[in-house]
């Protein structure tokens with residue numbers, strides 16, 4: 036039996052990745068604004084920790100949730116949404132990139148794409164970037180409930196192929212109806228287990 040995730044506690048919210056303390060192990064959620072990162076993070080913990088926004092583009096900091104002794108779930112700012120001041124927008128790229136490049140304890144980056152929309156140009160750029168830095172990443176199609184069951188297989192195949200992957204490489208999940216969540220949660224627990 037794998038251990039359960041401890042109750043998540045919002046540990047800190049930081050805009051400068053250089054100021055994050057070290058930890059034993061962490062996994063991060065990345066994706067466009069509104070892709071469902073915060074919702075999925077909450078579902079993985081079965082708890083409301085991360086703020087789910089009604090207004091896209093709200094999470095402008097790196098939000099760290101502690102889910103075990105020195106173990107983190109990290110909610111990253113959404114990319115590709117032009118809201119906020121010029122300075123805030125300019126800071127998003129370096130903030131995310133700075134975080135991703137500076138964490139030796141980062142075990143996995145869950146890269147979210149919207150199951151119905153498929154990977155956008157920005158999503159594909161992010162994937163290319165993750166590949167170019169040889170970072171551990173795992174594609175996750177969120178909001179799968181919004182794709183008709185009869186279309187799901189084709190959508191999944193198309194989305195995976197656009198990212199140069201096989202359909203089974205792409206996790207297909209919904210925080211709304213719970214599909215794929217158990218597998219994802221087990222994956223997170225395994226990654227964070229010493």
Ligand SMILES: Nc1nc2c(ncn2[C@@H]2O[C@H](COP(=O)(O)OP(=O)(O)O)[C@@H](O)[C@H]2O)c(=O)[nH]1
Pocket residue numbers: 066067068069070071072073074075086087088089091092094113177178179180181208209210211212
């Ligand atoms: N239908 C559906 N909507 C979802 C799902 N996950 C998130 N959403 C909605 O998508 C919107 C953005 O979610 P949020 O978690 O804030 O996205 P974030 O910006 O990536 O953190 C919210 O209105 C959520 O309620 C899902 O699995 N299914």
Ligand SMILES: [Mg+2]
Pocket residue numbers: 072073074086087088094110
């Ligand atoms: Mg969010």
